[in-house]
Amino acid sequence: MFVRVTCTWALSLWSLLLICTWDATALEVVRQGSPCGPNEVPWPSEDGAFHCEAFEEAWKRAEAFLNDNMPPWDLLNRGTLQLGLLPATVTQALQVRQNFSWAAEVPEEIWLNYVLPYASVNEARTDWRRLLFEALKIDAAKRSLAEVTQLVNEKLWSAVRNDTTIVFKAQQTPLIYDTMSAIAFGYASCTGLSIMFLDALRSVGVPARLVGTPAWHGTFADGNHNWVEIWLGHGSGLFGEAWTFLEASPAGPGEHLLNPCDKWFCNPSHFDGKTMSFAAKFDREKEKFNYYPMAWDMENKDIPGVNRTDFYNSICSKC
Numbered sequence: 001m002f003v004r005v006t007c008t009w010a011l012s013l014w015s016l017l018l019i020c021t022w023d024a025t026a027l028e029v030v031r032q033g034s035p036c037g038p039n040e041v042p043w044p045s046e047d048g049a050f051h052c053e054a055f056e057e058a059w060k061r062a063e064a065f066l067n068d069n070m071p072p073w074d075l076l077n078r079g080t081l082q083l084g085l086l087p088a089t090v091t092q093a094l095q096v097r098q099n100f101s102w103a104a105e106v107p108e109e110i111w112l113n114y115v116l117p118y119a120s121v122n123e124a125r126t127d128w129r130r131l132l133f134e135a136l137k138i139d140a141a142k143r144s145l146a147e148v149t150q151l152v153n154e155k156l157w158s159a160v161r162n163d164t165t166i167v168f169k170a171q172q173t174p175l176i177y178d179t180m181s182a183i184a185f186g187y188a189s190c191t192g193l194s195i196m197f198l199d200a201l202r203s204v205g206v207p208a209r210l211v212g213t214p215a216w217h218g219t220f221a222d223g224n225h226n227w228v229e230i231w232l233g234h235g236s237g238l239f240g241e242a243w244t245f246l247e248a249s250p251a252g253p254g255e256h257l258l259n260p261c262d263k264w265f266c267n268p269s270h271f272d273g274k275t276m277s278f279a280a281k282f283d284r285e286k287e288k289f290n291y292y293p294m295a296w297d298m299e300n301k302d303i304p305g306v307n308r309t310d311f312y313n314s315i316c317s318k319c
């Protein structure tokens, strides 16, 4: 913060005086991240610059997006969500966009689907965003989305409990697979740790989504797996895409953001051409609805999805 000081020279009868005034109304917030004013939200424009939108306008659009695309079981509960979770989510998500340079770079369509949403699948609805943001304590220094991702994966697991770190424990879904439960119990399996990791990334403005397969080799008896995709910007992900993938570090210690082959599952024995992979998103795009298959609730086809089969088959069959 700074106070604007204005000085003027005044010629008095006896001397030349320097008169300075502290302009209290000019108390301004210096947002290191934002190219826009304090009540504006930055959005990237085509030419590499930013356009600034009034906070209130951006807020209304974001809230409308969540309302228009929430899954049917949330619609039944919309009145309650509108009293608590939705406004808290929208305000916090927009403020992070204002305050952090890496968050301001994310295009609107990506932000709406992969930063703003309060949930990924049918996990419990809780207000994890501010809690994780505050626990992570990431300062507003200039960083890339990749650097923030690594920092979050290093800090998160010991940042939310002061007695233990959060660990991997197999076979917890669908008992423990939302962020608050993982924090309360101190463990989760791949789905729960992935959801907690991507929630933490979203809490600091990094676009991330749940991805996985409901059945290795297309055979349910072979098991399922979930991990996290992170959006790093056009062409900055794997093989010219914007996306790359990673696991929560308790589930996949020592993995690197841009090395697909250091993931234990990314190899031809898991991607034999019969394994189908999908990522969860929020936008229901009513005309071409693809769904994200939830291994723990296969009858439920109400989570919109992106088919990632070709991406993983082409990458992991070469590891």
Ligand SMILES: *[C@@H]1O[C@H](CO)[C@@H](O)[C@H](O)[C@H]1NC(C)=O
Pocket: 029, 092, 095, 096, 099
């Ligand atoms: C963003 O910055 C403003 C001004 O410093 C501050 O009041 C607000 O709490 C910050 N919010 C977040 C989520 O960083």
Ligand SMILES: *[C@@H]1O[C@H](CO)[C@@H](O)[C@H](O)[C@H]1NC(C)=O
Pocket: 162, 163
């Ligand atoms: C966490 O730390 C606080 C303050 O030191 C202490 O009161 C509390 O008991 C601790 N909680 C756990 C779970 O260790």
Ligand SMILES: *[C@@H]1O[C@H](CO)[C@@H](O)[C@H](O)[C@H]1NC(C)=O
Pocket: 276, 290, 307, 308, 309, 310
């Ligand atoms: C997903 O993509 C794969 C590979 O292109 C295709 O074989 C499969 O039918 C698609 N699945 C769905 C549900 O669209």
